[in-house]
Amino acid sequence: MSDRRRLLRDFALLFIVLLPYFLLLLGARPLNVPDEGRYPEIAREMLVSGDFITPKVNGAVFLDKPALYYWLEAGSMSVFGVNPAAIRLPQALFGVAGCLLVFALTARFFNRRAAWFSAVALAASPLYFLSSQYANLDLEVAFWISASLAGFLCGAYAEPSSHWRRGFFILGYLAGGFGVLTKGLIGIVLPSLAIFTWMLWQRRWRELPRWSLLWLPVAVLVVCLPWYTMVQLRNPQFLHFFFIYQQFQRFTGGGFNNVFPWWFYPVVLMLGLLPWSMLLPAALRDAWCTRNSDNGVRAFLLAWPFAIILFFSLPASKIVSYSLPAVPPLAILVGVALDGWLARGLHLPRLGRFAGLVLAIFALGIAFFATRVGLQPRYAAHPHLAGLLYGLAGAFAVGAACIWLGAGRKLGHIVLGLAIAGGGLSLLAVPLVPCFDKESIRGTAEALKPFLTADAVVVTYHNYYQDLPVYLNRPDQIRVVDDWNDPNIIKVDNWRREFRFALNDQPEASYWLLDEDGFAKLLSGPHPVFVVADANKAPMLAAHYAMQVLLETSSFVVLTRSTLASESPAPAHDEGPRRD
Numbered sequence: 001m002s003d004r005r006r007l008l009r010d011f012a013l014l015f016i017v018l019l020p021y022f023l024l025l026l027g028a029r030p031l032n033v034p035d036e037g038r039y040p041e042i043a044r045e046m047l048v049s050g051d052f053i054t055p056k057v058n059g060a061v062f063l064d065k066p067a068l069y070y071w072l073e074a075g076s077m078s079v080f081g082v083n084p085a086a087i088r089l090p091q092a093l094f095g096v097a098g099c100l101l102v103f104a105l106t107a108r109f110f111n112r113r114a115a116w117f118s119a120v121a122l123a124a125s126p127l128y129f130l131s132s133q134y135a136n137l138d139l140e141v142a143f144w145i146s147a148s149l150a151g152f153l154c155g156a157y158a159e160p161s162s163h164w165r166r167g168f169f170i171l172g173y174l175a176g177g178f179g180v181l182t183k184g185l186i187g188i189v190l191p192s193l194a195i196f197t198w199m200l201w202q203r204r205w206r207e208l209p210r211w212s213l214l215w216l217p218v219a220v221l222v223v224c225l226p227w228y229t230m231v232q233l234r235n236p237q238f239l240h241f242f243f244i245y246q247q248f249q250r251f252t253g254g255g256f257n258n259v260f261p262w263w264f265y266p267v268v269l270m271l272g273l274l275p276w277s278m279l280l281p282a283a284l285r286d287a288w289c290t291r292n293s294d295n296g297v298r299a300f301l302l303a304w305p306f307a308i309i310l311f312f313s314l315p316a317s318k319i320v321s322y323s324l325p326a327v328p329p330l331a332i333l334v335g336v337a338l339d340g341w342l343a344r345g346l347h348l349p350r351l352g353r354f355a356g357l358v359l360a361i362f363a364l365g366i367a368f369f370a371t372r373v374g375l376q377p378r379y380a381a382h383p384h385l386a387g388l389l390y391g392l393a394g395a396f397a398v399g400a401a402c403i404w405l406g407a408g409r410k411l412g413h414i415v416l417g418l419a420i421a422g423g424g425l426s427l428l429a430v431p432l433v434p435c436f437d438k439e440s441i442r443g444t445a446e447a448l449k450p451f452l453t454a455d456a457v458v459v460t461y462h463n464y465y466q467d468l469p470v471y472l473n474r475p476d477q478i479r480v481v482d483d484w485n486d487p488n489i490i491k492v493d494n495w496r497r498e499f500r501f502a503l504n505d506q507p508e509a510s511y512w513l514l515d516e517d518g519f520a521k522l523l524s525g526p527h528p529v530f531v532v533a534d535a536n537k538a539p540m541l542a543a544h545y546a547m548q549v550l551l552e553t554s555s556f557v558v559l560t561r562s563t564l565a566s567e568s569p570a571p572a573h574d575e576g577p578r579r580d
Contacts (some may be wrong), residue, residue: 002560007107007115011100014119018099021123021423022092022132025430026434027085030440030467032433034495035136037466038062040087043073043385047099048475053230058469059477059512063238064246067227068181069137082473087135094143095132099123101143102328102335105150109157109297110336117415118335124422126429127272127320128327132432137183142324144179145308148172148191156211158388169212170219175225184247188220190308190325198303202296260318268323269330275399275421276334278355283330283337298336304329342411352414356403359421363396388432395424441461441532442554445471448530451550451560457522461533461541464495468532477512481519520545523561531559 031037041054042062055070057061072090082087098343099119107115122128131139151172158165174262180189199205232238270277284302291299305326312322323391370389403413434440445468452458458472469478482496484503489496502509514522523529523545530550533541538557541547547559 007112010107010112010116011103014094014103014116015100018096018119018123021427022095023089025133026088027083028431029084029434029444031084031087031470032134033439033466036084037468038495039065039069039071039137040077040135041466041469043070044077044082044470044473046070046074047078052236053227057498058464058480059506060499060509061506062482062498063231063235063241064498065137065183066181066224068178068232069140069183072140073135081221082470086134087470091135091139094131094140095123095129098128098143098328099141099144101146101150101292101360102331105153106332106335108154109294110158111339113342114336114339116335117338118332120415121273121276121326121334121422122331123276124419124426125273125276126333126422126426127268128324128331129426130429131321131324134321136151136321138319138324140319141179141187142327142451144175144182144187144326145190146178146328147175148187149194150306151175152191152211153297156207157295157297160210166212170215170286173212173216173219174223177217177220180220181224181227184242188216190311193311194300194304194307198296198300201303202299204296210330211508235505256277258319259316262313265313265323265326265400266316268320269309269326272320272323273327273330275355275359275418276331277338278358278378279418280330283333286337286340287333295388298333299330301333335567338411338415338516352403353531355414355418356400359396359403359417362421363393366390366396368392388428392425392428392432395428396421399424415450427518441465441468441556443552444532444551444558446560447551448472448532451530453528456528456530459519459529459531461519461531461537463534464499465532466495468529479512479514479519479522481514481516484513484515489528524545529561533557533559 031040038057042057045056046052046058049056052067052074055065055067069090073087076086076089080089099122102122103115103119106118128139133143149172151168151170151174155165155168155172158168176188176191179191181187199208270280273280287302288300291302308326309323312318366389370386370393373386373389399417399419402417402420405413412466448458449472452472452474457476457479458468458474459481460468461481462483464478464480472478480499482499484500489500491497499509499513503513510518531541531547533556535552535555535557538549538552538559541557541559542549545561547561549557550560551558
C-alpha cells in the first residue's frame with residue numbers, strides 16, 4: 001500500500017510539473033497554416049452554427065476527418081475564447097496525458113525510477129513537445145493509439161483471476177474507438193497491427209481467446225456509431241468519401257503531397273528525439289538482448305514502434321507527425337535502459353564523454369549561427385531571433401556542463417544534462433517557429449478588424465488564407481474568388497479542391513465561392529467590401545476594379561472601394577515575404 005501511495009504521489013507531482021511546462025508557450029506564436037487555420041476554423045464554425053455533426057470549413061462541408069477533435073477544440077474556445085492559446089489547449093493537455101500514460105505503464109511493468117526516466121525523456125523530446133503546441137489531430141490520435149496498446153498490454157499480463165483483466169481490455173478497445181472518432185480507421189488498425197506483430201513474433205496466438213476480443217467491435221461501435229450514423233444521414237456522400245477516398249486511396253495512392261523515401265521516419269525519430277536519440281541505439285540493443293527476460297513485455301515495446309513505422313513507410317506520402325505513435329514506446333525503452341544501467345552500477349564514462357561532446361558541439365554551432373544572424377540585415381524583421389538562438393546554445397551548454405561535472409562517470413549527471421538540453425530545445429523551438437514561417441496573416445487581420453461593420457463583406461482573391469476567418473471571428477463566410485472551372489483544381493490536395501467538392505455537393509456554396517463575374521456583382525452591391533489578396537495582386541485589382549489600398553505589407557494587401565482607404569491607420573505588421 002505504501003508503494004502504491006508513493007506512485008500516486010509521484011503521479012500527482014509529475015502532473016504538477018508537466019502542466020505549466022506544456023501550457024507556458026501556447027499563445028507565444030501565430031497560427032501556423034494550413035492546419036492551425038483549417039481545423040480550428042471547423043471547430044469555430046460549429047460554435048457559430050450550432051451544428052456539431054457536419055464539419056465545415058468556411059461553410060464548405062469537410063468530411064476528411066471525424067468530429068472528436070473539433071468537439072474538444074470547440075469546448076476550449078467556448079470557455080477561453082477564440083485565440084491561439086485556447087486553440088492549442090487540447091493538444092497540450094494530450095501532451096501531459098501522454099507523459100502520465102508512459103509513467104503509469106512503465107511503473108506497472110518496471111519500476112518507479114524507470115517511470116520517471118521515461119516520462120522525462122518523452123516530455124523533453126522536441127518532436128513530442130512541439131506536437132503538443134500544434135493544433136492538429138496527430139498528437140491526439142497518437143495518445144488514443146498509445147492508450148489502446150497500454151490497455152491491451154495491462155490486460156494481457158493481468159492475473160487470469162483478476163477482475164481488472166477484462167476491464168483493461170475494454171478500456172484499451174474504447175481508446176481505439178476514440179482513435180477512430182479522431183482520425184478514422186488507424187485508431188484500431190495501428191494497435192491491431194502492433195499486437196499482431198507481437199503475437200506472431202512471440203508465438204502467442206493461443207492466447208487469443210483470453211483477450212476479450214468480442215468486446216472490441218462493441219467498444220468501437222459504442223463510441224463511434226452515433227456520430228458516423230448522423231453524419232451519413234445528413235451527408236449521403238460521407239461513407240464513400242471518408243472510407244474509400246480518404247482512408248484507402250490516400251494510403252495507397254501517390255497523388256498527394258509530401259512524397260519522401262522509405263528512410264524518412266527513422267531520420268525523423270532520430271532528430272525529433274534529440275538528445276535522447278543518442279541513447280536510443282544502445283537502449284534498443286538492450287531491449288533486443290533482454291526481449292525474453294520479462295515474458296515478452298520488452299518485445300511488445302519493440303513491436304509497437306516497428307509496426308507503426310513500417311505501416312507509414314509504405315505509402316509515398318509521409319508527414320513528420322505520423323511517427324508520433326511510435327515515440328512513447330521508444331521513450332519507455334530509453335527510460336528502462338537508463339534504469340538498468342544505473343541498477344547495474346555502470347558508470348558509462350564513454351557515453352558521458354560522447355554525450356557531453358555532442359551537446360557542446362551543438363552549443364558552439366548554434367552560437368556561431370546566432371552571431372551571424374545578428375549581423376545580417378535580412379533578419380532585422382526578427383530582432384529576437386539571435387537571442388533565442390543564443391538561449392538554445394546556452395541550454396545545450398548547460399546540459400554539457402551537467403554531464404561533465406560528473407566527468408561522464410555518474411549516470412544521474414547524464415540524465416540531468418540530457419533533460420536540460422532536450423527541454424531547452426523544446427521550449428525555445430516554439431518562439432523560433434515564427435522567425436521561419438512567413439505565412440501568418442495575423443497582423444493584417446488584426447489591422448482590418450476595426451474597419452469591419454456588421455454588414456461588411458470580406459473577400460479573398462485567388463487565394464484563401466486558412467487562418468483569416470479564425471482571426472476575424474465573424475459569423476458569415478469569407479467570399480473566395482477563383483477560377484472554379486479549372487480542371488487542374490482536383491489534381492492538387494489543397495483548399496481549392498476542398499472548395500471545388502463543396503460546389504459539387506452544396507448548391508448554396510456558390511453564394512460565397514465566386515468567379516470573376518460574381519465578384520464584379522458583389523462590388524457593385526450595397527455592402528462595404530474588403531478584398532484580401534497577395535501583395536502582388538494590388539496593381540491589377542486597383543486598375544481593373546477601381547479599388548484603393550487600405551492596408552499593405554510585403555506579403556498581403558487589403559483593398560476597398562470605399563473612402564476608408566484615405567483614412568487608413570499605419571500599415572499592418574510586416575509578416576515578411578510570402579512563400580509561394
